[in-house]
Amino acid sequence: MPRHTNAIIELDNIRHNYELCVSLAPESNNMAIIKADAYGHGLIDVARYLSSHVPAFGIAIIDEAVQLRQEGITNDLLVLQGCNRKEDILQASLQNIWLTIHSLEQLYLVLKTSLPNKIKIWLKLDTGMHRLGLNQQQFNQALSLVKDSTNIDKNFVISSHFSCAAELHHSETRRQFKQFKLMIEESGFEGELIRSHSNSSAIVGFPEANMEWNRPGIMLFGLPLFDQPHDSDLRLRPAMTFESEVTAIRDVEAGEYAGYGQNWVADKKTKIATVAVGYADGYPRHAKSGTPVLIRNQRAYLIGTVSMDLITVDITGIDNVKIGERVELWGNELSANEIAKFAGTIGYDLLSGLSPRVPRIYRN
Numbered sequence: 001m002p003r004h005t006n007a008i009i010e011l012d013n014i015r016h017n018y019e020l021c022v023s024l025a026p027e028s029n030n031m032a033i034i035k036a037d038a039y040g041h042g043l044i045d046v047a048r049y050l051s052s053h054v055p056a057f058g059i060a061i062i063d064e065a066v067q068l069r070q071e072g073i074t075n076d077l078l079v080l081q082g083c084n085r086k087e088d089i090l091q092a093s094l095q096n097i098w099l100t101i102h103s104l105e106q107l108y109l110v111l112k113t114s115l116p117n118k119i120k121i122w123l124k125l126d127t128g129m130h131r132l133g134l135n136q137q138q139f140n141q142a143l144s145l146v147k148d149s150t151n152i153d154k155n156f157v158i159s160s161h162f163s164c165a166a167e168l169h170h171s172e173t174r175r176q177f178k179q180f181k182l183m184i185e186e187s188g189f190e191g192e193l194i195r196s197h198s199n200s201s202a203i204v205g206f207p208e209a210n211m212e213w214n215r216p217g218i219m220l221f222g223l224p225l226f227d228q229p230h231d232s233d234l235r236l237r238p239a240m241t242f243e244s245e246v247t248a249i250r251d252v253e254a255g256e257y258a259g260y261g262q263n264w265v266a267d268k269k270t271k272i273a274t275v276a277v278g279y280a281d282g283y284p285r286h287a288k289s290g291t292p293v294l295i296r297n298q299r300a301y302l303i304g305t306v307s308m309d310l311i312t313v314d315i316t317g318i319d320n321v322k323i324g325e326r327v328e329l330w331g332n333e334l335s336a337n338e339i340a341k342f343a344g345t346i347g348y349d350l351l352s353g354l355s356p357r358v359p360r361i362y363r364n
């Protein structure tokens with residue numbers, strides 16, 4: 001018998017969340033971002049399920065795009081980081097994969113590689129994040145280079161990325177958007193305007209930036225989007241439930257401890273359940289004592305250090321807990337965002353960090 005530590009994936013919830021996105025941005029093309037193994041939900045299963053509902057998929061790196069093509073996905077695909085190697089650009093051209101161009105170096109490489117087909121590109125502007133993207137001068141130069149190139153499809157997209165959209169009404173979001181429009185204006189760009197700036201939190205929290213293309217990621221998987229409660233929280237449905245089971249139960253007396261390093265010591269007689277999950281499964285190593293889990297629909301609390309394959313929780317006061325009892329680590333009833341806070345991180349990190357050791361079980 002395998003242990004019952006699984007991620008249950010409700011594909012219908014992903015579909016529901018995508019449709020919510022479309023209803024909020026009906027004028028935009030909404031590309032489903034499924035990088036990092038679809039935020040831990042399984043790249044190929046999620047792509048197959050969504051393929052007839054979405055115009056395109058976004059992934060971080062070329063390997064993910066090639067994998068999607070190998071598995072027969074025919075939707076348009078955008079590589080969000082673009083490529084820095086000739087052989088990857090050739091792959092993109094051969095397999096009709098769109099490339100982000102975020103630097104002149106990337107653009108030169110596309111221009112000088114001999115390609116079987118024109119490549120569709122997304123020219124990325126740096127509007128403040130200073131991670132990837134062209135500044136005004138580089139953008140102007142890129143436009144003149146692209147105009148004369150036979151390697152590049154003339155209908156390219158102009159894109160950028162928000163740094164603070166998860167903080168509702170942050171002034172930087174408005175400033176970046178203004179700069180984005182200004183950069184396009186200053187360049188004297190004369191082609192058809194196809195633009196993209198918004199990720200999930202911007203689509204919902206800053207709708208005036210919904211343009212020809214949006215790039216929703218985390219909202220498809222149903223996590224709350226903002227640093228504060230928001231109407232959309234209740235309309236999004238978490239797609240992943242991470243669950244495990246109780247594998248041992250014992251009582252300890254006041255003064256006894258649990259786990260590595262004696263980091264938790266009982267202040268009274270305590271009933272401890274050991275649960276078959278650990279950091280090697282993607283349960284966060286830095287989760288603090290007091291992080292909640294759900295057992296028999298009640299909250300129990302992590303005590304002591306997270307081990308590689310096990311955690312210990314205080315189940316004093318929860319009646320009838322048995323070996324094999326189901327434990328919810330995050331999901332419908334317990335947001336991954338809440339757990340993340342106890343570990344000093346964010347929900348994205350927990351979902352995308354779920355280990356390959358954890359079987360994904362699909363329901364729809």
Ligand SMILES: *Cc1c(COP(=O)(O)O)cnc(C)c1O
Nearest residue numbers: 033080161199200215216217218
């Ligand atoms: C990951 C990513 C997205 C999706 O962001 P979410 O916050 O998950 O919606 C959009 N655009 C780019 C460039 C990204 O890297």
